[in-house]
Amino acid sequence: MDAPGDLDLVNAPAVAGAYDELRDRAQVRPQWQTLNDYLRRLGARGMGLRYEQARRLIRENGVTYNVYGDAHGLDRPWQLDPLPLMLSAAEWDGLARGIAQRARLVETVIADAYGTQRLLKEGGLDPALLFAHPAFLRACHGIQPPGGRWLHFYAADLVRGTDGAWRVLADRTQAPAGAGYALENRIVLSRALSDGYRQCGVQRLAGFFIAMRRTLSVLASRLKTRQDNPRIVLLTPGPYNETYFEHAYLARYLGYTLVEGGDLTVRDDQVFLKTLGGLHRVDVILRRLDDDFCDPLELRNDSTLGVAGLAAAARAGNVVIANALGSGIGENAALMPSLPRLCRLLFNEDLTLPAVETLWGGDAAGRLRERFDDLVIRPAFGSVRAPARRGGELDGEERERMLMRLNTLPHTLVGQVAQAPSITPVWSEGTFATRSLVLRVFAVASDDGGYCVMPGGLARIANENQPWAVSFQRGGGSKDTWVLADGPVAPVTLLRPSGAPVEFKRGGSDLPSRVADNLYWLGRYGARAEDAARVLRAALTRLAGDQEVGTDQGLQTALRVLKHQGVLSKPASDSATLEAQLLDLLFSEAISFSLRSVVGRLHYAAFSSRDRLSYDTWRIINHLDQDLSPDVKPERAIDALPLLDRLVLDLAAFAGMTTENTTRGPGWRFLDLGRRLERATFTAELVRGALVPRVDETALDAVLEIADSAITYRARYLLSLQVPPVVDLLLCDSTNPRSMAFQFERIADHVAALPRAPQALPTPAERLALGAYTWVRLVDPQELSREDETGERSHLAHVLDHLSSDLTLLSDTVTTQYLSHATTTRQPSVGPE
Numbered sequence: 001m002d003a004p005g006d007l008d009l010v011n012a013p014a015v016a017g018a019y020d021e022l023r024d025r026a027q028v029r030p031q032w033q034t035l036n037d038y039l040r041r042l043g044a045r046g047m048g049l050r051y052e053q054a055r056r057l058i059r060e061n062g063v064t065y066n067v068y069g070d071a072h073g074l075d076r077p078w079q080l081d082p083l084p085l086m087l088s089a090a091e092w093d094g095l096a097r098g099i100a101q102r103a104r105l106v107e108t109v110i111a112d113a114y115g116t117q118r119l120l121k122e123g124g125l126d127p128a129l130l131f132a133h134p135a136f137l138r139a140c141h142g143i144q145p146p147g148g149r150w151l152h153f154y155a156a157d158l159v160r161g162t163d164g165a166w167r168v169l170a171d172r173t174q175a176p177a178g179a180g181y182a183l184e185n186r187i188v189l190s191r192a193l194s195d196g197y198r199q200c201g202v203q204r205l206a207g208f209f210i211a212m213r214r215t216l217s218v219l220a221s222r223l224k225t226r227q228d229n230p231r232i233v234l235l236t237p238g239p240y241n242e243t244y245f246e247h248a249y250l251a252r253y254l255g256y257t258l259v260e261g262g263d264l265t266v267r268d269d270q271v272f273l274k275t276l277g278g279l280h281r282v283d284v285i286l287r288r289l290d291d292d293f294c295d296p297l298e299l300r301n302d303s304t305l306g307v308a309g310l311a312a313a314a315r316a317g318n319v320v321i322a323n324a325l326g327s328g329i330g331e332n333a334a335l336m337p338s339l340p341r342l343c344r345l346l347f348n349e350d351l352t353l354p355a356v357e358t359l360w361g362g363d364a365a366g367r368l369r370e371r372f373d374d375l376v377i378r379p380a381f382g383s384v385r386a387p388a389r390r391g392g393e394l395d396g397e398e399r400e401r402m403l404m405r406l407n408t409l410p411h412t413l414v415g416q417v418a419q420a421p422s423i424t425p426v427w428s429e430g431t432f433a434t435r436s437l438v439l440r441v442f443a444v445a446s447d448d449g450g451y452c453v454m455p456g457g458l459a460r461i462a463n464e465n466q467p468w469a470v471s472f473q474r475g476g477g478s479k480d481t482w483v484l485a486d487g488p489v490a491p492v493t494l495l496r497p498s499g500a501p502v503e504f505k506r507g508g509s510d511l512p513s514r515v516a517d518n519l520y521w522l523g524r525y526g527a528r529a530e531d532a533a534r535v536l537r538a539a540l541t542r543l544a545g546d547q548e549v550g551t552d553q554g555l556q557t558a559l560r561v562l563k564h565q566g567v568l569s570k571p572a573s574d575s576a577t578l579e580a581q582l583l584d585l586l587f588s589e590a591i592s593f594s595l596r597s598v599v600g601r602l603h604y605a606a607f608s609s610r611d612r613l614s615y616d617t618w619r620i621i622n623h624l625d626q627d628l629s630p631d632v633k634p635e636r637a638i639d640a641l642p643l644l645d646r647l648v649l650d651l652a653a654f655a656g657m658t659t660e661n662t663t664r665g666p667g668w669r670f671l672d673l674g675r676r677l678e679r680a681t682f683t684a685e686l687v688r689g690a691l692v693p694r695v696d697e698t699a700l701d702a703v704l705e706i707a708d709s710a711i712t713y714r715a716r717y718l719l720s721l722q723v724p725p726v727v728d729l730l731l732c733d734s735t736n737p738r739s740m741a742f743q744f745e746r747i748a749d750h751v752a753a754l755p756r757a758p759q760a761l762p763t764p765a766e767r768l769a770l771g772a773y774t775w776v777r778l779v780d781p782q783e784l785s786r787e788d789e790t791g792e793r794s795h796l797a798h799v800l801d802h803l804s805s806d807l808t809l810l811s812d813t814v815t816t817q818y819l820s821h822a823t824t825t826r827q828p829s830v831g832p833e
Contacts, residue, residue: 004083004631006041007038007040007043007044007432008029008039008040009022009028009032009035009036009039009425010022010023010026010027010036011433012425012433012436013167013432013433013434013435015423015434016208016230016421017162018420018421018423018436019160019161019162019163019164019422019423020161020213020422020423021085021086021160021422021423021424021425021437022423022424022603029086031087031088031091031484032086034196034199034200035083035084035086035196035200035298035482038193038195038196038199038200038347042196043207044148044431046428047082047427047556048430050193050429051082051192051619052194052430052808053191053192054080054082054188054189054191055077055080057188057191057192057213058077058188059077059622059626060082060615060618060619060622061184061188061615061619062079062245062607062610062618062619062621062622063077063080063184063245065078065079065180065181065242065245066757070162072411075469076183077154078184078478079476079477079478080185080189080477080478080479080480081426081435081477081478081479082189082192082193083424083425083426083427083432083479084189084193084459084479084480084481084482085424085437085459085479085480085482086200086482086484087441087481087482087483087484088483088484089203089483089484089486090486092203092455092483092484094215095158095166095353095441096441096453096455097352098166098352098353099154099156099353099441099443099451099453100450100451100453100621101343101347101349101352101353102154102156102168102171102339102353103151103156103443103451104345104347104449104450104451105339105342105343105346105351105444106154106171106173107149107150107151107154107330107341108346109125109330109335109342110151110173110324110326110327110329110330111150111304111324112125113125113136113329114140114141114143114150114326115142115144115771116141117506119342123346124342125338125342126338126362128334129334129335129338129362130329132380132381132382132411132412132776133329133334133381134292135174135291135292135326135328135329135331135332135381137291137292137297137299137325137326138327138328139299139311140311140314140324140325140326141289141300141771142315143311143324144225144317145314145320145321145324146219146222146320147218147219147320149219149324149445150323150324150326150327151173151323151327151330151445152174152215152216152219152323152324152444152445153176153179153212153322153323153443153444153445154171154173154176154321154442154443154444154451155172155176155177155178155179155441155442155443156169156171156172156353156440156441156442157169157170157172157438157439157440158438158439158440158441159419159421159438159439160422160437161350161356161357161419161422161722161773162420164537165666166353166439167353167354167355167356167419167809168294168336168353168354168355168356168417169356169438170331170333171330171331171332171336172246172331172440173323173327173329173330173331174290174291174323174327174328174330174331175287175288175289175290175291175323176442177243177246177288177443178243178245178246178255178442178458179208179246179250179454179458180245180246180247180249180455181243181245181246181478182205182456182457182458182480182481183205183209183249183250183253183365184249184441184657185458185478185480186205186456186480190482197482199450200482201484201486201488201489202482202484202485202489203455203456203483203484203485203489204455204489204490204492205454205455205456205493207452207455207492208442208444208452208453208454208455209253209254210492211444211446211452212254213254213255215380215445215446215447216232216233216284216286216320216322216445217230218447219322220232220283220284220709222319223283223317223319223320223739224316224317224318225270225281225283225318227281227283230283230284231257231273231280231281231282231283231284232254232256232257232282232283232284232285232286233256233257233258233259233264233273233282233284233285233286234251234254234256234257234258234259234285234286234287234288235248235249235260235261235264235285235287235288235289235294236248236258236259236260236288236289237260237284237288237289237293237305238260238305238608239287239604239607239608241680243288244607245610246288246407247288247787248610248611249611250286251611252611252712255509255598256286257273257512259311259512260305260514261271261289261294261303261304261305261306261307262274262514263512263513263514263515264282264285264307264310265279265307265310266307266308266310266313266727266753267279269309269312269313269315269316269318270316270318270319271285271307271310271313271318271319272514272807273438273510274512274513275510275512275513276510276516276666276754276755276818277511277755278515280510281550282319283319283320284319284320284321284322284796285310285319285320285321286322287321287322287323287435289306290328291323291325291326291327291328292307292328292528293305294306294307294311294325294392295307295308295309295310295311295325296308297309297310297311298311298312299311302663309398310325310519311325313387322678324571326493332380332381333358333360333378333379333380333381333414333416333779334360334362334380334381334411334414335412336355336358336360337358337363337364339351339354339355340354345673346611348381352718352826356416356417356419357416357417357419358415358416358417359371359414359415359416360380360411360413360414361380361406361409361410361411361412361413361414362380362410362411362413365406365410368406368413368414368415368489369403369406372391372392372403372406372415373390373391373392374390374392374418375390375391375415375416375417375418376389376390376415376416376417376418377389377390377391377394377413377414377415378400378413378414378415378416379412379413379414380411380413380414384488385461390418391415394781397628404787406440406515410750420436421437421438421462422436422437423435423436424437424459424461424479426461426477426479435461435463435477436461436462437459437460437462437479438459438460439457439458439459439460439481440457440458440460441453441454442454442457442458455483456480456481456482456483457481458478458481459478459479459480459481460476460477460478460479461476461477461478462476463476463477463584469506477782488777511665511666511667511670513818513819515609515667516666516667516670516818516819517610517670517819518605518608518609519609519612519668519670519671519674520611520665520671520673520674520819521601521605521674521810522602522605522609522671522674523658523670523671523672523673523675523676523678524674524675524677524678525598525599525601525602525605525678526602526651526654526658526675527655527657527674527675527676527678527679527682528598528602528678528682529595529598529599529602529624529651530648530655530832531597531679531682531686531706532567532585532598532680533644533647533648533651533684533705534705534707534708535558535561535562535706536582536585536586536595536646537641537644537645537648538554538558538702538705539555539558539559539562539582540579540582540637540640540641540644541641542554542555542580542640542702543555543575543578543582543695544636544637544638545639548575549572549573549574549575550648552574552602552698553695553696553698553699553702554698554699554701554702555702556699557689557690557695557698557699557702557703558702559571559607559688560689560690561685561686561690562585563591563689564685564688564689564691565685565689567585567591567593568581568832572814578630579632579636579637582637583634583637583640585631586628586640587633589630593624595628595647596628599624599625599627599628600625600651600695602603602624602749603621603624603625606618606621610618611645612667614657614661615655616657616661617658617661618658619654620650620654620657621654623650624647624650624651624654627643627646627647627650628643628647654740655675658671658672666755669750669753670750670752670818672746672750673746673747673814674748676744676747676750677743677747677807677814678742679738680740680743680744680747680803681711681804681807683707683730683731683738683739683740683743684740684800684802685808686706686707686730686803687703687727687731687796687800688796688797688801689732689799690702690703691723691726691727691793691796692792692793692794692796692797692800693791693792694787694791694792695723697721700721700722700723700726701721703726703730704721704726704729707730707738708738709729709730709736709738710795711778712729712736713725713726713729714784716729722783723785723793724781724782724784726782727780727781727784727796729790731776731779731781731799732776732777732779734777734783739774740803741773741777743775744769744772744773744776745773747769747772747773748766748769748770748773751763751765751769751814752766754818761797763817764813764817765810765814765817768809768810768813769810771806772803772806772807772810774800775803776803779799784796784797784799
């Protein structure tokens with residue numbers, strides 16, 4: 001700690017006209033006092049160090065949020081402010097009761113809309129609120145979800161007014177996002193501010209996720225086709241979704257299988273997971289996909305993200321879908337003014353957590369017109385994500401268009417009071433600043449028909465003090481929310497009690513084909529990146545030397561390999577131009593086969609299967625991406641060499657991590673199969689480009705360096721560099737993990753162990769792998785090394801061409817047999833695959 005006492009929250013700037021979460025009459029509120037004392041002891045330097053620790057943890061854990069329209073959207077790190085939002089236990093208890101009541105009310109309205117429609121028949125609900133809403137799915141009318149629960153998860157965006165009261169800005173009933181980010185925020189901040197976290201006595205979040213798992217398991221037991229060990233999957237739109245990180249994170253944390261629509265199929269009104277070992281029935285789908293996209297057969301015929309027949313399976317009562325199909329009608333700004341009346345009608349209770357004042361054009365068009373300039377105008381049934389402005393801020397043409405719509409289609413618009421959010425302190429550039437705040441809170445359905453509310457939430461802050469600019473898509477950040485306990489905090493864990501029975505499992509073939517495809521290409525791209533790094537390092541090392549380009553045979557050998565691979569068709573003859581060409585092959589994103597592009601595809605394949613990768617493995621992958629970030633591009637070859645050294649080490653660490661720490665199931669086999677096919681293909685290209693022509697010892701030394709086999713060669717043959725032993729080492733020696741023989745041996749082992757139909761004969765893939773392995777072991781290195789009358793080794797070229805053809809056919813066979821029905825998630829690429 002440094003300079004204690006130089007940090008005090010009370011010095012954070014105030015903003016007039018907004019509720020101050022921190023202060024009351026210039027005094028720090030009681031719930032902030034313990035944290036403030038901790039920060040004062042910490043000092044500005046200590047706080048800065050902990051902020052950097054939090055940022056490092058976010059980078060290493062790969063916490064991202066996809067900002068649509070941003071060129072680097074998939075890679076944008078999650079923004080977390082190191083100062084939490086502090087709430088007292090007493091305030092939270094009241095807020096939690098209000099959230100639970102509101103969730104119960106919205107669920108009741110949804111159930112009535114798809115059931116008896118009593119509210120419509122008795123005049124309790126305007127028909128336009130239902131039938132004019134595009135989220136009302138007529139195909140779902142009459143569905144009875146298991147347990148009668150429509151709204152398994154609910155979230156609300158809250159804003160605090162100047163009077164200190166929380167009000168609802170938006171109800172989230174479709175597929176509420178943010179609970180996973182709230183959990184990650186808590187994990188990061190409880191480590192970065194560990195002492196302060198313990199001193200404050202913060203309520204834990206794990207109990208909420210325990211309730212989530214229990215709810216889904218109980219509902220699965222009520223299915224008509226229930227099974228003892230229910231299979232629960234998390235349905236994601238895929239890696240391009242803005243919150244894909246959260247989907248993978250929650251699937252891993254809760255122990256569920258992460259699936260995309262193409263991983264599922266419906267047979268006889270039952271949902272099945274397509275795996276390498278066949279079909280496995282699915283009991284519960286935790287969807288993170290908007291409901292109208294879930295079934296192209298009955299709901300939205302242009303959807304490629306859903307599962308045909310899913311609505312029929314739900315109608316038959318054979319699957320729990322959380323939230324139920326059709327629950328999106330709860331996200332209805334036009335419904336907000338009616339909820340207090342409906343609460344009294346349905347529950348005989350006052351609504352304890354109302355919304356911000358909202359006028360719906362369907363029943364208050366006159367008042368909406370009168371207050372048009374002062375209200376924030378929104379579509380009644382549209383996305384609340386769209387930027388909203390006061391009517392008075394609209395330009396002339398837009399204003400006229402909106403007023404015309406209010407006159408002709410008043411039921412399609414709402415107006416909300418532009419209530420300024422509360423302000424909260426943030427850490428910015430080494431000191432305290434102030435930002436606007438919107439709080440999202442979460443609730444999960446419980447066994448008693450009510451809701452369990454997460455003791456915390458996802459606090460969102462604006463990047464500027466603009467009341468309606470609190471949005472991640474518009475550059476906002478986040479905070480952890482610390483709800484103080486009114487007593488000792490008991491530890492909570494998702495782990496099973498020690499006495500609970502456990503069913504032993506080993507291996508298994510329940511790997512979705514899409515995941516197998518992603519892991520296969522993850523292995524290929526990992527090997528491809530390492531091989532490319534080694535070739536470029538060999539070329540740049542020699543280019544940085546003192547020999548001329550045309551006379552350095554080691555450099556010419558590396559260039560021939562690049563030319564044979566098709567990545568450098570015309571190497572320049574002068575060093576300056578050649579240096580620029582090689583640096584482009586290292587860093588250029590415009591070249592599809594550059595090392596930067598290959599690492600990008602590796603990162604994407606890993607991102608698409610991140611629920612299958614350990615945290616340590618993911619940290620290595622993030623390091624790889626950072627190694628080649630555009631801001632580190634050197635201008636000279638010699639400056640690129642340390643970067644390539646670091647990259648090779650990180651790639652070796654990735655290979656070692658997946659080799660040593662991955663169970664030997666189908667996932668590992670596909671990953672290693674991809675690595676072995678890629679390594680064999682590269683070795684064939686290396687030998688074909690380097691050793692078929694006549695070479696000298698300098699060229700042989702470069703070949704051994706690129707193949708990482710120089711130490712092995714020198715240990716066996718001392719300093720005598722000759723072509724036959726090099727050919728033997730790289731082609732025929734199955735004890736060398738870089739040789740083609742070693743790759744074919746491993747490939748044969750993998751394809752023999754993959755799931756297969758019962759049959760006596762080897763599969764086509766097995767025959768190809770065994771045939772290639774046998775041939776490469778039986779060839780004579782001396783014979784292959786003989787030069788013909790032209791000075792080239794034509795026999796060696798023939799053998800390599802044949803083996804390369806076998807590798808291509810083997811890759812196609814494996815893809816056709818196991819991966820061709822997988823949904824393609826790889827980024828398209830041009831050039832050698």
